[in-house]
Amino acid sequence: MTSxxxxxxxxxxxxxxxxxGLTMILSxxxxxxxxxxxxxxxxxxxxxxxxxCVVGTVxxxxxxxxxxxxxxxxxxLYVAMGLSLIFGIVALLSMLAVGADLxxxxxxxxWDPAQVLIPMVWLALLPAIGLYAWGREFVGNITGT
Amino acid sequence: MKTIRxxxxxxxNVGKSTIFNALTGSRQHVGNWPGVTxxxxxxxxxxxxxxxxxxxxPGTYSLTAxxxxxxxxxxxIIEEKPDVVVHVVDATNFERNLxxxxxxxxxxxxLVMALNMxxxxxxxxxxxxxxxxxKYFEIPVVRTIGSKGEGLNELLRCAINESETSPHHEHxxxxxxxIESSISGIGTAISSDPALAARYPPRWLAIRLLEGDGNAKxxxxxxxxxxxxxxxxxxxxxxxxxxxxxxxxYEVIAxxxxxxxxxxxxxxxxxxxxDQVITNRYLGIPxxxxxxxxxxxxxxxxxxxxxxxxxxxFAYCAAALAGSGxxxxxxxxxxxDGIIGGLGSVIIFLPxxxxxxxxxxxxxxxxxxxxxxxxxxxxxxxxxxxxKSFIPMLIGFGCNVPAIMATxxxxxxxDRLITILINPFMSCGARLPVFVLLAGAFFxxxxxxxxxxxxxxxxxxxxxxxxxxxxxxLPGKPAPFLMEMPPYRLPTFFTxxxxxxxRGYMYIRKAGGIILAGALIVWFxxxxxxxxxYGSAESYAGMLGHLLQPLVAPLGFDWKIAVALLFxxxxxxxxxxxxxxxxxxxxxxxxxxxxxxxxxxxxxxxAFALMVFVLLYMPCVAAIAVIKKETGSWKWTxxxxxxxxxxxxILALVIVHAAPVLTGGI
Ligand SMILES: Nc1nc2c(ncn2[C@@H]2O[C@H](COP(=O)(O)OP(=O)(O)OP(=O)(O)O)[C@@H](O)[C@H]2O)c(=O)[nH]1
Ligand SMILES: [Mg+2]
Numbered sequence: 001m002t003s004x005x006x007x008x009x010x011x012x013x014x015x016x017x018x019x020x021g022l023t024m025i026l027s028x029x030x031x032x033x034x035x036x037x038x039x040x041x042x043x044x045x046x047x048x049x050x051x052x053c054v055v056g057t058v059x060x061x062x063x064x065x066x067x068x069x070x071x072x073x074x075x076x077l078y079v080a081m082g083l084s085l086i087f088g089i090v091a092l093l094s095m096l097a098v099g100a101d102l103x104x105x106x107x108x109x110x111w112d113p114a115q116v117l118i119p120m121v122w123l124a125l126l127p128a129i130g131l132y133a134w135g136r137e138f139v140g141n142i143t144g145t
Numbered sequence: 146m147k148t149i150r151x152x153x154x155x156x157x158n159v160g161k162s163t164i165f166n167a168l169t170g171s172r173q174h175v176g177n178w179p180g181v182t183x184x185x186x187x188x189x190x191x192x193x194x195x196x197x198x199x200x201x202x203p204g205t206y207s208l209t210a211x212x213x214x215x216x217x218x219x220x221x222i223i224e225e226k227p228d229v230v231v232h233v234v235d236a237t238n239f240e241r242n243l244x245x246x247x248x249x250x251x252x253x254x255x256l257v258m259a260l261n262m263x264x265x266x267x268x269x270x271x272x273x274x275x276x277x278x279x280k281y282f283e284i285p286v287v288r289t290i291g292s293k294g295e296g297l298n299e300l301l302r303c304a305i306n307e308s309e310t311s312p313h314h315e316h317x318x319x320x321x322x323x324i325e326s327s328i329s330g331i332g333t334a335i336s337s338d339p340a341l342a343a344r345y346p347p348r349w350l351a352i353r354l355l356e357g358d359g360n361a362k363x364x365x366x367x368x369x370x371x372x373x374x375x376x377x378x379x380x381x382x383x384x385x386x387x388x389x390x391x392x393x394x395y396e397v398i399a400x401x402x403x404x405x406x407x408x409x410x411x412x413x414x415x416x417x418x419x420d421q422v423i424t425n426r427y428l429g430i431p432x433x434x435x436x437x438x439x440x441x442x443x444x445x446x447x448x449x450x451x452x453x454x455x456x457x458x459f460a461y462c463a464a465a466l467a468g469s470g471x472x473x474x475x476x477x478x479x480x481x482d483g484i485i486g487g488l489g490s491v492i493i494f495l496p497x498x499x500x501x502x503x504x505x506x507x508x509x510x511x512x513x514x515x516x517x518x519x520x521x522x523x524x525x526x527x528x529x530x531x532x533k534s535f536i537p538m539l540i541g542f543g544c545n546v547p548a549i550m551a552t553x554x555x556x557x558x559x560d561r562l563i564t565i566l567i568n569p570f571m572s573c574g575a576r577l578p579v580f581v582l583l584a585g586a587f588f589x590x591x592x593x594x595x596x597x598x599x600x601x602x603x604x605x606x607x608x609x610x611x612x613x614x615x616x617x618x619l620p621g622k623p624a625p626f627l628m629e630m631p632p633y634r635l636p637t638f639f640t641x642x643x644x645x646x647x648r649g650y651m652y653i654r655k656a657g658g659i660i661l662a663g664a665l666i667v668w669f670x671x672x673x674x675x676x677x678x679y680g681s682a683e684s685y686a687g688m689l690g691h692l693l694q695p696l697v698a699p700l701g702f703d704w705k706i707a708v709a710l711l712f713x714x715x716x717x718x719x720x721x722x723x724x725x726x727x728x729x730x731x732x733x734x735x736x737x738x739x740x741x742x743x744x745x746x747x748x749x750x751x752a753f754a755l756m757v758f759v760l761l762y763m764p765c766v767a768a769i770a771v772i773k774k775e776t777g778s779w780k781w782t783x784x785x786x787x788x789x790x791x792x793x794x795i796l797a798l799v800i801v802h803a804a805p806v807l808t809g810g811i
Contacts (some may be wrong), residue, residue, distance in 0.1 A: 047594050048442075051435040058428060072421050079422040083432065090439040094446030101450040105457060 003066065009130060010063035010077050013084070013123070017056030020119040024049030041118045048091075048120060055083050055123075078134070081127035088124020095121065149308045150198045151301075154222060154249070155233035156242050157181075157204025158631050160261040163291035164233060165201035168301065172647050173201055174547070175640075177631045178515040178536065180204065180554035183214040185221050192301050200227065203553075208248045209358055213553040213561075216360075222254065223345070228308040229255045231300065232284075233291075236266035236273055237632070239406050243398045250282065250316040253346050255307045258286045259300050264293070265632070277405045283316065317348065320393050324386060327355060331377050338370040356390060357383025420516060420630060429520035436513070438597060440504040444497055445581075445593045451496035456736060459489040478679060479668060482726055487664025490725030490737045491718045492656055494578035499649045501574060505543050506644035510636035514539060519630070528608050529615030531555065531623040534564040538607065541571030542600070543648055545768040548573075549775055559619040565775055566614060566785050567607040569764035570792075572600050574652060575717040579759045582721055586738035587752040595753075603760055606792060655716060663712050663719040667726040670708070686727065700754055700797045703746045710758070716765050750804040754797040761793035 020042055027033040028044040058080035065073030095118070153161040157179030166173055169188025174181055180203075187200045202221055203214035210216040222230060232249055234242040249256055260266075260273060275286040285303050289296035319325065331351035336342045341350075345364060353361035354374065365371045423432060466481050508514055514536060522532025533555050541548035548568050555561040572580075577596075584595040615621070670686035677683040682691060682704075689711070690704025697707050705727045713720035721737075728740040741747050763786050764772060773782040 045594075047438055047597060051438050054428075054431040054435040057431070058422070061422075061425070061428065072418060075418040076422050079419060083435070087435070087439055090443055094442055097447045097449050101453055104450060105453040 006074075006077055006134070007063060007066045009126075010059050010066055010080070013080070013127060014056050014059035014063055016123060017052045017059060017084070020123065021049045021052030021056055024052065024119070043118070051087060052120065052123070055080060055087060058083060078131065081131040084124045084127040085131055087120050088128065091118070091120035091124075146194055146196055148196045148198065149228040149305060150200065150225075151229045151231055151304050151308075152200045152202055152221060152227035153231050153233055154202050154218060154245070155204060155259075156206055156235065156238075156245060158629065159204065159233050159235040159238075159242065160289075160291035161204065161233045162201050164231075164259065164261065164289065164297060164300075165199060167291060167294045167297055168199055172643075174644070174647065176509045176514075176644075177512045177634055177636075178509065179629055179631065180214065180533075180536065180551065183217070183550050183553040185217055190301065192298070192305065195305050197301065197305070205245065207245055208252070209353075209356065210360065212556040217553075219360075222249075223252070226254070229257060229304045231257050231259055231304055233259045233261050233289075235262050236260045237262050237269060237271060239266075239271070239273060240398065240402055241629075243402070244394060246282065246284075247318060247394045247397060250284070251318065251352065252349050253316070255310075256284045257300065257304050257307050258282075258284050259289045259296075260286055261289045261291050263288045263296075264290045271406065273406045274404075281401050281404055318393060318397050320352075320390055324355070324389060327377070327381055327386075328352060331355065331374055334370050334373040334377060337373070338368045341365070341368045341370060352390065354378055355381060355383065356387040419633065423513075423516050424520050426523075429516075430524070433517050433520055436508070437600075440501065440508070441597045441600070442593060443504060444501045444577075445596070448496035448500050452493050455489075455493045455496070459485050459493070460736065462489075475672065478672060479665075482671070482679065483665050483668030484661070486728070486737070487668060487722040487726035488656065488661050490582070491578055491660050491664075491722045494581055494718075494721070495649075495652060495656070497577050497581055498574040498652050499645055501577065502543055502649045503641055503645040505539070506641040506648075507636050508539075510634060510641055510644070512631045512633045515629075515631050524608075526623055528612040529621075529623055530563060530611050531557070531560050534560065534611075537564055537568055538571050538604070541568050541573060543574055544651070545569055545571065545573050545764060546771045549768065549771045552775065557621065557623070559621045560623055562776060562781065563611050563614050563619055565772060566781070566788070567610050569768055569772075569785065569789055570603045570607040570610065570761060572603045572760055573717070575655075575765065576759055578718050578721045580756055582724075582738060583741070583752040583756050586741050587747075587749045595756075599756055599760055602757060602796075606761060606796070610788070610792070652718075655718070659716050660718050660722050663715055664722040664726050667708065667712060667719075667723045671727055699801075700758065700794070701746075701751045701801050702755065702758075706755060710762070713759065714763065714766065716767075717759060720759055750801060753804070754800045757800060758793045758797040761789055761796065763789040763793075 023033070023040075023042045024044060025046045026049075027042065028046045028049070034044045058076060062073055062076035062080050065076055153165055155161050158177065158181070162173045162175045162182050165171060165186070165188060166175065168190045171186070171188045173186055182201060182203045185200050185202050187198055190197045190199055200221065202218040205215040205218040208219050208222070210219040221227070230249060232246060234246070246258070258278065260275065266273065275288065278284070278286045285307060287296050287300045287303050289300055291297075320328065328348060328351045331354060332347040335345075335347040335350055341364075350361060350364065354365070355378070365374060423429065463481055463485050466477060466485070469477075508517075517539065518532050518535040521535040525532050525535055534552070536554075537548045537551040540551050545568050548571065549565050552561050552564045552568070555564055580596045580599055581592070584592040584599075588595045667686060670689060671679055671684050673685055674683075677687075681687055686708050687704065690708045693707035693711060694702075694704040697710070702710070705724065708727065709720045709723035712723045724741070725737050728737055728744075741752075763769075769782060769786065772785055773779065776782060
């Protein structure tokens with residue numbers, strides 16, 4: 001049961017990360033795309049887009065290994081979730097910092113969270129929970145905590 | 146009061162420096178990868194009526210030293226003869242550590258074993274029987290947890306005890322009849338020179354010589370026994386003897402191990418499983434790049450509110466100063482233009498530097514750094530460098546000085562020289578202010594990405610140069626990558642903050658010292674001769690600048706930049722400090738970036754070319770000094786400076802001329 005859940009999870013997030021990543025890259029290259037992408041709160045940022053694609057790829061690797069039953073499929077999934085958590089935190093902190101700057105020192109400019117890597121934040125939510133649910137024991141073994 | 150000297154020796158990354166810091170209250174750098182300590186460091190501790198000098202040594206796998214850091218450790222133990230050697234052992238990796246134990250035992254130094262990382266070992270179920278170690282190896286053992294300071298007092302007491310019990314005898318490993326007879330023959334020959342035999346235990350020296358240890362041969366030089374020993378040595382084949390002896394040592398270890406450690410069996414740990422993913426052939430490099438992007442993203446974003454706060458503070462001071470209308474005018478200018486403009490423009494960037502250093506510490510403490518080196522090994526090998534070179538390159542992002550020192554772990558001389566020569570291209574924290582200032586002013590929408598690109602340019606130039614050196618002046622084949630992967634550890638916030646502070650403090654000290662001095666000199670040059678308009682062409686700075694300007698004119702730099710670059714030789718932050726002093730803070734609260742934007746001679750292309758130039762043009766004075774020290778050669782030091790200037794000049798020239806073509810002449 002859990003294994004189908006994990007496989008689906010890996011596939012869904014692989015695709016979600018890739019879609020958001022590609023959109024970020026493409027809307028930086030093709031200005032016409034920026035507007036509709038902005039509707040979905042996906043900013044144009046090729047570098048961040050690349051990062052999302054990398055995380056997506058690790059999820060897809062996990063999917064392939066989990067379905068093929070090869071060793072290490074779980075490890076790929078955990079690392080993918082770990083990476084998505086790391087970048088989720090990076091994006092969240094950036095968002096908060098930019099917000100704090102505008103609120104504390106801005107001249108009344110509104111704070112537009114959509115400007116700052118937003119998909120990286122919400123994409124990380126479920127993987128963070130997954131990591132907590134499935135990976136506690138696994139991570140505990142590594143860090144000795 | 147009695148004084149004794151204790152050396153901390155052991156394999157790399159076992160926690161020697163951690164124990165050293167805990168015992169002496171020092172702040173030596175500690176990191177989760179092999180090769181952190183590359184120099185011996187001493188500190189003091191006191192217990193009862195004993196004053197104890199403790200020496201932290203670089204890690205080494207054996208007493209047959211190959212790299213500079215290992216030589217430091219070996220020479221200290223052998224030549225300076227500490228009263229006691231504390232052999233720090235990683236309990237989670239006990240078997241591997243025993244090789245050095247056997248060598249230290251052969252040397253016959255008073256020995257105490259610190260069974261460190263006991264917390265980790267016990268957690269993973271490893272049981273090491275300390276009383277059997279005592280029985281079979283005849284050395285006292287103390288259980289320690291360096292990171293928590295546990296067992297350290299007992300360790301000291303044990304060491305003192307050991308220094309006072311005598312005599313100490315060597316522990317012989319039997320090497321089989323054939324080798325033993327050579328050993329005793331050579332040993333007798335060595336004993337015929339009493340001076341030599343008093344310095345080095347004859348049996349030990351004989352073994353070293355038989356193993357073909359070049360350093361041991363040097364110890365023989367000038368001795369009356371030299372001739373005899375060398376002729377005896379000629380009858381043996383060192384390679385074969387060495388292999389046989391190593392085999393014997395491993396046999397002894399294998400025979401003893403089950404007696405002392407019942408659970409020292411290696412299984413595939415979670416660490417190994419994660420490594421499979423992190424170092425995956427296709428994913429390794431992309432993951433590394435993504436993590437670096439994350440580090441830069443955070444460096445910029447999180448620093449923003451802090452920078453604005455500092456900026457507002459200085460702007461407030463400048464405005465208050467200008468508004469006060471106090472006299473004399475030159476003093477006001479000194480405070481406003483020199484200190485606030487010059488020093489302030491550098492201090493603004495401390496948050497960036499600190500955050501970057503914090504993130505580098507996280508990468509280091511978690512154990513990722515060694516994996517990054519492993520991942521890059523394939524790429525590095527292709528350009529002719531060992532993967533080990535990658536660690537100094539990454540450390541260079543913090544500061545090139547410790548990074549160049551870190552090359553000591555590289556055994557091959559040419560490998561090491563190349564790694565030293567390319568290190569200044571890795572963009573250190575001091576260059577960050579220049580980038581943040583110019584990228585923020587001229588590329589406001591993409592500042593983070595522009596700075597990221599600059600770092601990448603630095604890496605690319607470094608790699609291309611390495612390839613070039615390999616093909617031309619420093620040929621050779623890189624040594625294969627051999628490095629133990631440290632375990633992953635969840636870095637604690639406070640250790641990483643402490644690392645950040647230990648490294649970042651340097652920038653604060655620099656700001657209060659050399660950068661302030663630089664800014665004041667520039668202010669002085671811009672103010673005098675008395676009566677000229679501040680920072681005008683008639684001031685000394687103006688004259689100097691116009692003298693230099695023809696040199697940089699092809700790059701589109703004006704005289705102010707020329708002056709800034711000149712003083713940037715001392716420390717790269719001074720480039721920003723000088724610009725700050727030369728542009729002044731003006732009457733209004735105008736910031737330096739506003740002043741730069743207003744200058745018609747400054748455009749986006751010039752700004753980018755300037756950033757690339759500052760990135761590459763030459764190592765700062767401190768880095769030059771350490772290059773001289775580590776290469777031991779003025780020739781290579783001068784080469785490094787000249788090469789940097791040439792590369793910087795050519796690249797900046799290309800940018801200035803290519804950019805208008807590419808962008809359609811905006
Ligand atoms: N869990 C645990 N970690 C430790 C202990 N002692 C040291 N460490 C950690 O081990 C890592 C290596 O510590 P160092 O003190 O730098 O090791 P070193 O032997 O000086 O290493 P080199 O200088 O490279 O030879 C660091 O991350 C320490 O925080 C311990 O007893 N338990
Ligand atoms: Mg150390």
